[in-house]
Amino acid sequence: MANVSIKALNKSYGPVDVLKDINLEVEDGSFVVLVGPSGCGKSTLLRSIAGLEPVTSGAISIGGRVVNELPPAQREIAMVFQSYALYPHMNVEKNMGFGLRFSGTPRAEIDARVSEAARILQLDPLLKRRPRELSGGQRQRVAIGRAIVRKPQVFLFDEPLSNLDAALRVNTRVEIAKLHKLLKATIIYVTHDQVEAMTLADKIVVMNQGRIEQAGKPLDLYYRPANRFVANFIGSPAMNMFEVTVKSRSAVQTKSGAAIKTQVPLEFKIGEALTFGIRPEHISAAKGPANFSVTLDMVERLGELGYAHCELGTGEKLIVELRGEAPVSRGQKLQLAFDDANVHFFR
Amino acid sequence: MKIKFSTLAVHVVLAGYTALALAPIILVIMNSMKARKAIFLAPLTPPTPTSFDLIGYARVFSDGAIGTYYMNSIIVTLGTIVITLLFGGMAGWALSEYKFRFNKLIGIYLAIGIMVPIRLGSVAIVSMISGLNLINTLTALICVYVAQNLPLAVFILGEFMNQIPKDLREAARCDGLSEYNIFFHIILPLLRPAMATVAVFTMIPVWNDLWFPLILAPSRGKQTITLGVQQFLGQYITDWNAVLAALSTAIIPVLIFYILFSKQLIRGLTSGAVK
Numbered sequence: 222m223a224n225v226s227i228k229a230l231n232k233s234y235g236p237v238d239v240l241k242d243i244n245l246e247v248e249d250g251s252f253v254v255l256v257g258p259s260g261c262g263k264s265t266l267l268r269s270i271a272g273l274e275p276v277t278s279g280a281i282s283i284g285g286r287v288v289n290e291l292p293p294a295q296r297e298i299a300m301v302f303q304s305y306a307l308y309p310h311m312n313v314e315k316n317m318g319f320g321l322r323f324s325g326t327p328r329a330e331i332d333a334r335v336s337e338a339a340r341i342l343q344l345d346p347l348l349k350r351r352p353r354e355l356s357g358g359q360r361q362r363v364a365i366g367r368a369i370v371r372k373p374q375v376f377l378f379d380e381p382l383s384n385l386d387a388a389l390r391v392n393t394r395v396e397i398a399k400l401h402k403l404l405k406a407t408i409i410y411v412t413h414d415q416v417e418a419m420t421l422a423d424k425i426v427v428m429n430q431g432r433i434e435q436a437g438k439p440l441d442l443y444y445r446p447a448n449r450f451v452a453n454f455i456g457s458p459a460m461n462m463f464e465v466t467v468k469s470r471s472a473v474q475t476k477s478g479a480a481i482k483t484q485v486p487l488e489f490k491i492g493e494a495l496t497f498g499i500r501p502e503h504i505s506a507a508k509g510p511a512n513f514s515v516t517l518d519m520v521e522r523l524g525e526l527g528y529a530h531c532e533l534g535t536g537e538k539l540i541v542e543l544r545g546e547a548p549v550s551r552g553q554k555l556q557l558a559f560d561d562a563n564v565h566f567f568r
Numbered sequence: 569m570k571i572k573f574s575t576l577a578v579h580v581v582l583a584g585y586t587a588l589a590l591a592p593i594i595l596v597i598m599n600s601m602k603a604r605k606a607i608f609l610a611p612l613t614p615p616t617p618t619s620f621d622l623i624g625y626a627r628v629f630s631d632g633a634i635g636t637y638y639m640n641s642i643i644v645t646l647g648t649i650v651i652t653l654l655f656g657g658m659a660g661w662a663l664s665e666y667k668f669r670f671n672k673l674i675g676i677y678l679a680i681g682i683m684v685p686i687r688l689g690s691v692a693i694v695s696m697i698s699g700l701n702l703i704n705t706l707t708a709l710i711c712v713y714v715a716q717n718l719p720l721a722v723f724i725l726g727e728f729m730n731q732i733p734k735d736l737r738e739a740a741r742c743d744g745l746s747e748y749n750i751f752f753h754i755i756l757p758l759l760r761p762a763m764a765t766v767a768v769f770t771m772i773p774v775w776n777d778l779w780f781p782l783i784l785a786p787s788r789g790k791q792t793i794t795l796g797v798q799q800f801l802g803q804y805i806t807d808w809n810a811v812l813a814a815l816s817t818a819i820i821p822v823l824i825f826y827i828l829f830s831k832q833l834i835r836g837l838t839s840g841a842v843k
Contacts, residue, residue: 273738294744306735310757319753320743371743 222407223284223297223374224249225270230279232262232269239265241431243279247375247424252401252408256418257428257454263411264379266428270409271300271377284374294324296375299368303380305360307352307367314339314348317367331370338366341403342396358389365397369404378410382417394420415455419443427451449496449567458501458528460565461539465497473497477534481513484561489568498565501528501540504557511556515539517549531555593819600624600812607808624809627800628817636789637796642821644706644792645774648713649767655714656721656766657759661751664726665737681719686712687779694783704787712780717770724769728762729755764832771829775822793818 225247232240239262247253255263268274270281272293280287288296307316317338318331326334339345342362352360361381368376381397382390398421401408412418418425419439426436427450434454435447446452452460465473465481467489473481481497489495515531520543527543541557543549598614599607606619613619628634663675686693693712694703702708732755740750756763781795793814800810 271738271742273741293738293742298742300739300742302735302739304733304735306733306739308736308740308754320745323746323749324744367739367743 222249222405225375225407225409226280226282226285227266227270228280228282230266230269230281231277232265232274233277239431240269240276243433245426245433245436247407247409250405250407251423252398252410252421253424253426254418254422255409255411255426255428256413256415257434259413261428262431263413263426263428267300267377267379267409267411270296270375271298272296273300297373298375298377299371299373300377300379301361301364301368301381303383305352305364305384307360307363309352312349312351313344313355313363313366316352316363317370320367320371334370334372335366338369341369341400342366357385358393361385361393362396365400374407376406376408378408380412381410382412382414397421415457419455425455427454429454446565449498452498452565452567456500458540460498460500461504462496462498462567463533463537463539465495467491467493467495475534475537477537479513479534479537481533482510483512483559483564486566489566493568496567498567499559499563501542503563504539504541504559507556507558509558512558514554514556515541517551517553517555519551520549529555596812597816597819600809600816602809604809607812621809622813624807624811624813625817627807627810628813631799633788633791634793634796634814637791637793638818638821640706640790641775641792641794641818644709644713645771645822645825647706647710648717648774649770651710651714652717652721652770653725653763653766656718657725657756657763658751659718659722660724660726660729661755663722664729678719678722681715682723686716690779690783693780697784702784704785704790706785706790708784709780709792712784713770713774713777717766717774720769721766724766725759725762728759732758760832764829767829768826771822771825775818 225245227243227245227247230240230243231238243266245253255266257263265274269276270283272288272291276289281289283296283298293300308319311319314335318335321331321334335348336345339348342365344359344362344366347355347359347363352363355363361384364381378397382393385393394417397410400406401421410417410421422439424436425439425442427434427442429450435442435451437445442451442455446455446460449462453462463475463481465475467485468474468480469491470485470487471482473483473485473495475481475497483497513533515533517529517531518538519530521528521530525544529541529543529549531539531541533539541555549555595611599611601615601622601624602619603621603623606613606615606621610619615621659678663671663678697703697708697712700708702711736754736758737750740754745753776794777792778794778798781790781792785791786795797811797814797818800807800814
């Protein structure tokens with residue numbers, strides 16, 4: 222396995238810049254997830270690492286070797302595609318061993334590696350089947366198997382779970398996590414699903430409009446988002462955010478005039494316009510003094526928890542997570558509280 | 569009830585068309601098995617015990633050269649198909665897969681090849697072929713037929729290649745295949761239905777052609793079957809029995825090829841490659 226290092230990477234299609242000054246270190250054996258909304262450049266970055274897209278400037282090194290000019294095959298990477306991209310005219314066994322046949326690997330070695338991969342992925346009973354005779358989950362496992370047999374320095378996954386149904390997605394996610402532990406592989410994984418990102422990653426890289434917004438450990442991103450975009454993107458339902466003005470060291474006021482009691486850090490001046498953020502799961506009904514009050518609009522009950530959609534001031538919506546069966550009804554006034562440690566301010 | 573009527577109507581139309589297309593062939597086969605008198609007196613009746621006569625076939629097969637004519641036709645047709653498919657596939661792959669300067673222009677240039685009938689260039693072709701010292705060779709015929717069929721083959725195969733998912737080629741590139749190996753091991757196997765289509769479209773005009781064999785390879789040892797049959801057509805006397813018998817037997821090889829190719833026209837060959 223190897224580390225991947227990306228320095229000052231830029232890519233443009235004519236006048237359109239799709240990747241802007243990307244700097245990223247992927248440590249040996251780590252699981253890095255690139256996440257962001259569609260069109261943010263995460264797939265393009267992955268394909269640039271794979272060598273399927275030429276880059277405009279900057280350097281990509283794998284295991285200390287600059288690979289910018291190398292074709293995909295010489296980069297010692299293996300890619301798992303969103304569409305699986307299995308060769309339809311070959312059975313599972315041939316699909317997995319196909320690349321090795323052309324690299325001059327001896328027959329016995331190919332067979333050994335294929336059966337090893339088949340054992341890890343429980344594909345033994347399917348080796349003689351064609352891709353069209355497999356289910357989506359099985360195809361996905363074959364695609365992963367094809368990557369494993371190549372013993373690459375780096376695994377690249379391009380939204381591998383997005384074609385699977387919800388239940389299978391959870392299972393496969395767990396399997397990929399196990400596989401990472403088993404192979405001690407360096408993995409770069411692209412997804413738009415933040416749950417996948419949070420559960421799989423050692424390091425999450427949040428991308429937006431061709432830039433890296435923030436890179437860090439999943440919980441760092443959750444608790445300490447660097448900017449509004451990351452705060453909004455990580456967490457579900459999204460963080461509640463309001464445009465506010467600092468009124469005093471212990472209160473802010475929203476645009477509609479609603480007051481929120483909170484300790485304002487000293488770095489922000491009185492009268493400064495800020496964005497105030499608080500996650501739905503960090504708000505609860507006030508047992509002592511309330512931080513703010515809202516009017517309940519609607520409740521979604523999901524079983525073990527529910528989401529109360531509330532209105533803070535005119536046009537200022539807010540979601541609050543409810544645990545248990547808290548009795549709430551429409552139009553009711555709620556007194557809510559939160560811990561100041563969970564409040565986020567963005568300039 | 570309405571649906572049944574429309575299905576019936578479709579079948580009636582199709583049956584009528586089939587009858588129309590098959591009638592001349594059946595007429596040829598029927599009359600090839602009749603005595604000369606019966607061919608002229610009652611051309612539309614099937615052979616009866618009295619009119620049944622295989623003299624035409626006997627005369628065709630007693631001509632020692634007929635085997636050579638068949639062989640020549642088969643060599644020319646198969647040679648043309650193989651070369652057309654190979655180079656058509658390669659050119660289609662280049663035009664559909666790689667972005668390079670003049671890509672569009674070359675595409676248009678090839679499209680002109682579809683529009684202009686090759687026979688317009690007969691004089692130039694004859695002088696070119698004679699300049700190359702290829703007159704009276706099967707090579708000359710194969711060259712001309714490949715040129716004739718290549719443009720359409722490039723377009724049909726190129727179109728089919730566009731339908732092969734891009735991820736497959738990229739997966740193959742990541743797997744370490746060279747561009748040639750991707751073409752021969754991934755693209756060509758998946759193109760089988762398209763290649764069968766092109767093969768059928770190429771085969772029939774080549775097999776039936778009289779013009780180029782006549783002007784490029786008319787000598788006795790190099791004649792194709794369509795040209796060879798002409799020896800039974802005289803200026804004053806035509807040996808109709810032999811002509812009809814030769815034409816009937818000429819259907820057989822082309823029929824066999826057709827059956828072989830049509831087996832490849834399987835749909836859904838790429839299913840399972842990608843979601």
